[in-house]
Amino acid sequence: MASEGKTPLLQVENLKKQFHVRSRGARDIRLLRAVDGVSLHLEAGETLGIVGESGCGKSTLARLTVGLLQPSEGRVLIDGGDIWEPGAAGRERRRKFQMVFQNPSGSMNPRRTVGASVAEPLQAKGVRNTAEAVERMLTLVGLDPALATRKPHQLSGGQQQRASIARALIADPAIVVHDESIASLDISLQAQILNLLLDLQEDLGTSYLFISHDLAAVQAISHRVIVMYLGEVVEASAAEEFSGRPLHPYSVALRNATLLPDPAHERARGDTALRGDVPSPMNPPSGCRFHTRCPLATDLCAQQKPLLRDAGRGHLVACHYAEAGAGEVATQEGAL
């Protein structure tokens, strides 16, 4: 994917993760391919958005990327070096990541003060006097530094999420991975946090991997967007390009299902729903994994797996009929 000559900050190559699961009551163990051959790259100061439905492997990908999980196959490279290289080199590389999770209250130690939690990554680096840095960081994320002495439960959800962002950024990480970091917040808070992230990125030059099932939120913050379906990347493109011309029929469906705050437009739209449910990753469909729900599917789709190919301007898509699907978007979304 990286067309430039130099190595990108983060490079993920053909990453796979399989879980051995035993369904309840059943005796046999089955293989669940949570992430199945994902490649991506991220430049310094860039935001890569990853969207997809529940269970498509977003969180697993996030945990693999930051080194919380070991891949079954594939590599995660930071500045060209493998994060799982044995010894200090690998450990050092894994430290370059920070992660912000969905549930702000669950990710902070309830018995420690907010200030102590925020200081943690700095202390892990061996910095002794953290008070000043904590104060600066809290101010930066728009929190009153006096809140440092409070316990997490004394903060509102939005304040807690700001504090976890402060914690993620305090040790100057190269990459911050957001796994649904704004999903549990109110719309007005979501907007506050998204703006905050944009500002901080401008000031600090941090790279974000921004994972969400909410296409609107992903597009609001990303330079590039990746769409996942059942453990695979089905589309990858610059955000601008993607917003004007989503190519994969699944991206189109996702886009159509994302409701806009515009009554006239919504009423005119009629039924746009995709048929059926997301198949189980334990038993993914043959050929193109989307063919069971795809409005464009033919026999070919059920038999032959489409590879990720360039549909022009670096816009990657894995679909036999992607261009046909895009035409449909143009007419449906003409109003935009």
Next chain:
Amino acid sequence: MLKMIVMRLLGVALVLLAVSALVFAFGALIPGDMTSVIVGQEGATQEQFEAVRQRLGLDKPLPVQYVNWLANALQGDFGTSPITGRSVASDLVRQFPVSLELALLTLLVSTAIGLPAGIVAAVHANRRLDVLIRVTLLFTFSVPIFVIGILLLLVGSRWAPDLFHVSFTPWSEDPVMHVRSMAMPLLTIAFPITAMTMQMTRASMLEVLHAPYVVTARAGGVREKRIEYLHALRNALPPIVTFIGFQLGILLGGLIVVEQIFSLPGLGRGMLEAINTRDYPMVTATTLVFATAFVIINALVDLLYPLLDPRQRGR
């Protein structure tokens, strides 16, 4: 389902094998052995000692001893007690029904009272009825079994000597007397167990009474009693059943005390006596019986689980 039962039984057999090995090992590791009991501590010559050891097979290596012991045990032969001179198995056969009756009656009574009491307490959580039930039952729970037992014994023998017959009478001799002789031991041990069942039921019910599906049922106009006793109870039941199975362990300990206080010729009292007199074969055999009962009850509870919770059933 059948496959699951077979697997389960296999598991039980393995566990029992391990337990028997453990029980045997403990018996063998306790300082001193049966020989010293039989021959007497002092004045015995080395030759007498060796002769007895040989007769009992104690000179052989431990694993061999174990296999021999196990082979006999499987045929129901646990050896002869050096103290009483009777066959251990025959003693067990005599003691077992007494303890089993007491244990089953206790479970029956404690469940029959504790379960509804727990449900009512949960439904009336933190209101007067709940507090009343909890105070009454928890008070008895916090008093040790032997205190209740002795109190009952004193009260019973003083105020209602006709109602409570103190010395044990078997069924076969006089059914009425038998019931009377079992009443007080039963009361003694049933109190704390009932309190536990009540407490567990209440906690388990409280958890499900606030579950979203209970609200769904209520919003659908289902009658409150039906919600409590059907919708909620069905979901509260699995942990309660597990707990009742688990109580058997506590019950076994309780039996030892209660049988001692009320002089019931059951396993518990037999065990205590055997320990006091260092009657090794008796101790090992009784322990094995207790352990077997425990393992089998728990296996039964496990088998009940899929019946109670559809999510545990295979697809």
Next chain:
Amino acid sequence: MSTPPVLRVRDLTTRFHTSHGTVTAVNGVSFDVARGETLGLVGESGSGKSVTAMSVLRLVAKPGRIVGGRVELNGTDLLTLNEEEMRQRRGSECGMVFQNPMTALNPAFSVGWQMREALTAHERGNGTAGRIHAALADVGMPDPERQAASFPHQMSGGMRQRVVIAMGMINEPQLLIADEPTTALDVTIQAQVLDLMKNLTRDHGTALLLITHNMGVVAKMCDRVAVMYAGEIVEEAPVDELFGNSRHPYTRGLLRSIPRADRPRQKTPTLPGSPPDMSRLPAGCRFRDRCVFADDRCENHPDLLAVGARHKARCWKTQNGETLDETALSQEVPHGV
């Protein structure tokens, strides 16, 4: 509208007495829902939407108590009924759909059993299997006979939510209350479930009270919208009017802060601050601390007054025909505390 509304709520007030003090979660709320109409109830987390819904069916749990007002369903004030009369109306005159389909169904019983429960709670007699299968078919369930025999854990979230909707509709209630019915679902499944609810309520002429915080869902589904803030309704208007010409600063801020899929990497204007602590509400307008339009008048509590045809707002600045001055909005801090 000449026909009386199916649901008519007046001055509904519900309080929670907790160790931290008394919270008036719903404070003097009034609204109507007419036959065949969908009223959206929106607002920030904790603004009292769910408690309003639960109050209508008198399902508010323990520390909470309805302390005043009227809830008229087809002309009968539900708050004056005894418990048995109330029970008979739940599920038959008013159905309910809850947020989380994963927990709203009882895991111990089959789907068909639970649907039969919903039927038999209101009528004696048998021969209900047909009705259950028909209700499941109505919500687009493939193979209803087989699905009726399966347990909730064997179904996906979207299918379970269909079951919950089928259960809510099985007695053909005149009113359906749906509390965030699609929040726990994926967007593609959300679209299916919303289409389904729209068609069902249209076909049966059901009045729908739809609670959500997703303005896209409101745009798609609702005829009218009531916006709640800190326990009160602060604005009520027909949907186009609300999106096109909102007259309350909170609604304005809310609408402007929605991230738009069609505008990549552009800063969204935000609503600064966070909602007030419900146990320590400020005097005067409850939105005052976050409001860019606030002035001296706002130290007094404004009433919900008509600002146009079928349009009401609770704001000093838009009463007497004034309009909100949009230039004030540009002074907003990009990410205030």
